[in-house]
Amino acid sequence: MRRGTRYGALLGPLLAGGTTPDLVTRAARGLGLPERGRYAVVVLGTPVPDAAVAEGPDGDGARWWWGAAEGRSPGEVEAREDCREVAVVLLGPAGPARAAARLRGLGAGPGGVSPVVGSLAELGAARRLAGTALLTCEPGSREIVRLDERLPAALLVSRPELSTRLLAEVFGPLLTLVPAERSLLVETLEAWLECGGSVGRAAARLGCHRNTVFNRLRRLERLTARSLSRPRELVDLVLALEVLRLSSAP
Structure with a gap:
């Protein structure tokens, strides 16, 4: 897992909803990521645990890039003020369920995990959905939830x-x-x-x-x-x- 200002500078515009070809290409080249792949976005309501930002892929082969949340994408449901951390995950074979389980094991949370999207250009939409998933967590809890597990609640918080x-x-x-x-x-x-x-x-x-x-x-x-x-x-x-x-x- 990686974090840093360079990663944030490359991924930040995509997470904010930018989808122009030059933004996508620049991020893909700068981070060594495929433009198309199985991606998910995680939004945490508390600071990310130190263990979550260790270098290298996790046990499922997933690769993580962490950055501080900055602003909201157009149309995004307003998140709670304690929302601080966002991760882009190039998923391993087990998908977002394994990513959520890893965060639970590290004691992170509350947090929301987006559905799978198929390209870097879709990260803005994935971030909005992850932020909505975060809002379905019970106040004061340490839950890590996937949006697809909380669709009725997501409709309500929206x-x-x-x-x-x-x-x-x-x-x-x-x-x-x-x-x-x-x-x-x-x-x-x-x-x-x-x-x-x-x-x-x-x-x-x-x-x-x-x-x-x-x-x-x-x-x-x-x-x-x-x-x-x-x-x-x-x-x-x-x-x-x-x-x-x-x-x-x-």
């Missing part, structure tokens, strides 16, 4: 005004409860979803009787005026739950 509206419309009455009471209902809904809609399995996970889970879910339905048995209304609840997860509200 339109924050609609996300706020969705949360108020679906969970408005729930949010008026005292925090402990609200947390209990939210935890129950999360457990029920994670258990595939099984009340019995959710009860076992929560350490309570299945009737307790059933009663909490029925109360949640009354508060939100939405039924867990109606697919469209369940989608509302799941998306609102995702907005709540991403918010800083206790």
Whole structure:
């Protein structure tokens, strides 16, 4: 992995959205990179660990170039202020999943990893998508997430005004409860979803009787005026739950 002002000067314009042939050719020649290849971009919300910038390819053969984030590309979702580091990765055989796993192993995070793009000219788009993936990380977490794993959440963070509206419309009455009471209902809904809609399995996970889970879910339905048995209304609840997860509200 490499970093330095030279790398930033060559890759910076591409990450900012520049796609002219001379920019691409100059970066490819200066860094010894193919103009076409399997690339991904990583955006970290904290400084990159020292171990991540060691020279040479990683265990998967991937080659990394690190640089400080500077500004935003046109149309990019505004990232949190702590966003500091960007990497361009010429991927190895295992692809972006292995790159994300390596960063987790190094204790980096939070961070977002873009989908694979096929050329240096697409790095600007990849950076925007990696920045959006970063925004789907839970506040205060050390997650490293790939955009393709978080597409519904990415849609929500891409339109924050609609996300706020969705949360108020679906969970408005729930949010008026005292925090402990609200947390209990939210935890129950999360457990029920994670258990595939099984009340019995959710009860076992929560350490309570299945009737307790059933009663909490029925109360949640009354508060939100939405039924867990109606697919469209369940989608509302799941998306609102995702907005709540991403918010800083206790």
